[in-house]
Amino acid sequence: MKFIGILPVRLQSSRLPSKALKLIENIPAIIHAYKRTCLSKRLNDVFIATDSKKIQKIAKKFDCKTILTKKHRNGSERIFEASRKLKFDYLINVQGDEILIDPKNIDKMISEIRKNKNDEFFIGVTKFKKINQKNVFKAVVDNNGYLLYCSREDIPSSHITKNDTRLKVVFTVGFKKKSLKKFVKLKISKNEIREPNEFLRILDNGHKIKTVNFKKAHISLDTKSDLKKIRQLIKKDKIFNKYK
Numbered sequence: 218m219k220f221i222g223i224l225p226v227r228l229q230s231s232r233l234p235s236k237a238l239k240l241i242e243n244i245p246a247i248i249h250a251y252k253r254t255c256l257s258k259r260l261n262d263v264f265i266a267t268d269s270k271k272i273q274k275i276a277k278k279f280d281c282k283t284i285l286t287k288k289h290r291n292g293s294e295r296i297f298e299a300s301r302k303l304k305f306d307y308l309i310n311v312q313g314d315e316i317l318i319d320p321k322n323i324d325k326m327i328s329e330i331r332k333n334k335n336d337e338f339f340i341g342v343t344k345f346k347k348i349n350q351k352n353v354f355k356a357v358v359d360n361n362g363y364l365l366y367c368s369r370e371d372i373p374s375s376h377i378t379k380n381d382t383r384l385k386v387v388f389t390v391g392f393k394k395k396s397l398k399k400f401v402k403l404k405i406s407k408n409e410i411r412e413p414n415e416f417l418r419i420l421d422n423g424h425k426i427k428t429v430n431f432k433k434a435h436i437s438l439d440t441k442s443d444l445k446k447i448r449q450l451i452k453k454d455k456i457f458n459k460y461k
Contacts, residue, residue: 218306220327222260223284223299224250225292226313228269232352232440237272237313239438241448242461246438247272248279249316249451252460256320259327260309266299291415293390297401300394308397312388316447317435319456326391326429337396338419338426340364341387343434348375352439354386354414356428364426368412387434390416 226247230236237247247265255263265276265283273283284299296310307330309323326339333339342356342364348371355372357365366372367386375381392400406421408414419426435450436443451457 218331219261219304220259220307220309220330221300221303221305222254222257222263222309222311222323223266223296224254224264224311224313225266225295225299226269226272227267227288227295228272233438233444236438236444237269238275239444241316241444241451242457244279244461245275246316246447247313248276248281249457250311250313250318251276251281252279253318253320253456254311254323256456256459257323257327258320259324261305262303264299264303265313266295268295293397293415294401297397300397306394308392308394310388310390310392312437314438315388316438317450317454317456318389319431319433322387322429322431322434323389325431326389329427329429330391333427336425336427337393338400338416338424339391339429340416340426341389341431341434342384342428343387343431345383345385352443354388354412356384356386358384358428362428364420364428366408366420367414367417384428385434387431388437389431391429 226237238245268286268288276283286295286298289295351369354367356367359365403418403422406418408417408421
């Protein structure tokens with residue numbers, strides 16, 4: 218089986234403009250995400266998918282493989298366009314703002330995909346204790362490890378159990394080749410618009426998403442405060458030493 222990784226990224230961002238090109242230890246953010254994804258031992262190839270020629274030009278300077286796409290509503294549609302030019306059995310969608318992604322978590326997802334070949338969709342989750350973090354999607358998972366729902370709100374409720382450990386979504390998503398095509402053809406759902414989160418479209422149309430528990434999943438780059446925190450964390454990051 219062939220596994221490829223694609224990082225969808227655009228230049229525009231409402232909370233942090235041009236966040237993909239913010240410098241972290243003199244390296245653009247998206248390059249960190251790409252180089253770390255390339256450290257996966259189980260991916261056969263890795264690409265950046267973008268509609269920005271500026272991002273493409275910078276990525277090439279750092280020897281990153283890129284695929285230029287049209288403009289899209291979301292990353293999933295972008296990776297679908299990019300993937301049509303590639304040969305693979307499974308695709309791992311690594312969001313371009315996962316600057317501190319641990320390649321071991323990608324390998325763990327691939328291991329879970331190999332064990333659960335009947336499942337079509339996979340998503341990462343990790344333990345999370347903070348509250349009132351609207352930039353973080355929290356997850357509710359059933360007894361068999363399938364995603365029930367995810368939201369920017371604090372779910373499940375802490376009304377009864379205080380200081381409870383929740384799960385947050387890590388936007389590393391696994392697809393079978395056929396299931397990615399199936400996903401982008403599904404109609405946009407109400408919950409997808411409410412949150413907004415395109416992966417709720419899968420649940421709303423009656424399909425299941427298998428969750429994969431990740432360890433040491435750091436914050437993603439979404440705000441100025443995230444950028445400041447990431448710049449601090451990477452100074453002590455052992456994975457960074459492998460590609461800087």
